[in-house]
Amino acid sequence: MMQGIELEGVSKTFGADESEVHALQNVSLTISAGELVAVMGASGSGKSTLLTIAGSLEEPSSGTVKIHGRDVSSMSKNERARLRRRSIGYVFQDLNLLAGLTAAENVSLPLELDGMGLKAARRTALAALDRVGMAERADRFPDQLSGGERQRVAIARAVVGQRDVLLADEPTGALDSVNGESVMRILRSACQDGVAGVVVTHDAQLASWAHRVIFLRDGRIVDQTVPAAGVDSLLSDDGHP
Ligand SMILES: Nc1ncnc2c1ncn2[C@@H]1O[C@H](COP(=O)(O)OP(=O)(O)OP(=O)(O)O)[C@@H](O)[C@H]1O
Numbered sequence: 001m002m003q004g005i006e007l008e009g010v011s012k013t014f015g016a017d018e019s020e021v022h023a024l025q026n027v028s029l030t031i032s033a034g035e036l037v038a039v040m041g042a043s044g045s046g047k048s049t050l051l052t053i054a055g056s057l058e059e060p061s062s063g064t065v066k067i068h069g070r071d072v073s074s075m076s077k078n079e080r081a082r083l084r085r086r087s088i089g090y091v092f093q094d095l096n097l098l099a100g101l102t103a104a105e106n107v108s109l110p111l112e113l114d115g116m117g118l119k120a121a122r123r124t125a126l127a128a129l130d131r132v133g134m135a136e137r138a139d140r141f142p143d144q145l146s147g148g149e150r151q152r153v154a155i156a157r158a159v160v161g162q163r164d165v166l167l168a169d170e171p172t173g174a175l176d177s178v179n180g181e182s183v184m185r186i187l188r189s190a191c192q193d194g195v196a197g198v199v200v201t202h203d204a205q206l207a208s209w210a211h212r213v214i215f216l217r218d219g220r221i222v223d224q225t226v227p228a229a230g231v232d233s234l235l236s237d238d239g240h241p
Pocket residue numbers: 014015021022023041042043044045046047048049050
């Protein structure tokens with residue numbers, strides 16, 4: 001069984017007639033388990049559309065999306081909902097943490113919603129926070145954390161449990177370059193544990209933390225490149241300079 005995400009001939013059209021927009025045109029892309037792919041491209045080139053379709057939040061107009069070898073369009077509504085809840089983690093720039101919950105509570109919430117007991121959920125959440133270097137601030141509320149720290153908590157929430165797909169839309173958008181790099185490093189190491197990750201970014205420097213960078217223009221993949229760090233990582237675990 002193929003682990004990861006496979007898009008095959010995916011197109012997405014919004015509107016009709018003269019207002020028709022071809023947001024994606026015949027995009028084929030495979031993201032393997034363990035791989036972080038960065039998506040770059042001008043505003044309106046289709047980056048967010050690619051992300052929401054890869055995450056089964058939206059259906060393609062044509063083409064297929066497979067997650068772990070399973071065609072998403074062949075799943076029932078319930079199966080798709082379960083897939084989104086259990087297997088896919090999302091990190092968005094704005095849609096962030098719940099203000100009334102601590103970091104640990106924010107991270108354990110999806111587990112509790114999925115039926116895990118309180119204690120086990122907290123233990124699992126603390127382990128996820130530890131992986132992003134936030135164990136010591138687990139009991140702080142979001143407004144007691146910096147922007148970068150909040151984003152790290154959001155990543156912990158996105159990868160907690162047995163998630164195998166991680167989707168991030170401009171997760172570094174509001175951060176300075178040091179915090180942006182640390183978020184990219186965390187995304188990359190989260191993927192190295194066997195998660196298939198896609199991150200949208202405008203910043204080439206940050207994209208270079210991914211294993212592979214794809215470029216979209218007018219809804220098509222026009223270029224792909226493996227950053228130096230991606231090549232290095234084939235040789236060592238933390239290849240980034
Ligand atoms: N729900 C929608 N209805 C109509 N058109 C849409 C919709 N969503 C996206 N589009 C259009 O599809 C195209 C691709 O949009 P998308 O949001 O994927 O681009 P993007 O590369 O993420 O842009 P940005 O960098 O500005 O976020 C744009 O022309 C956009 O206007």
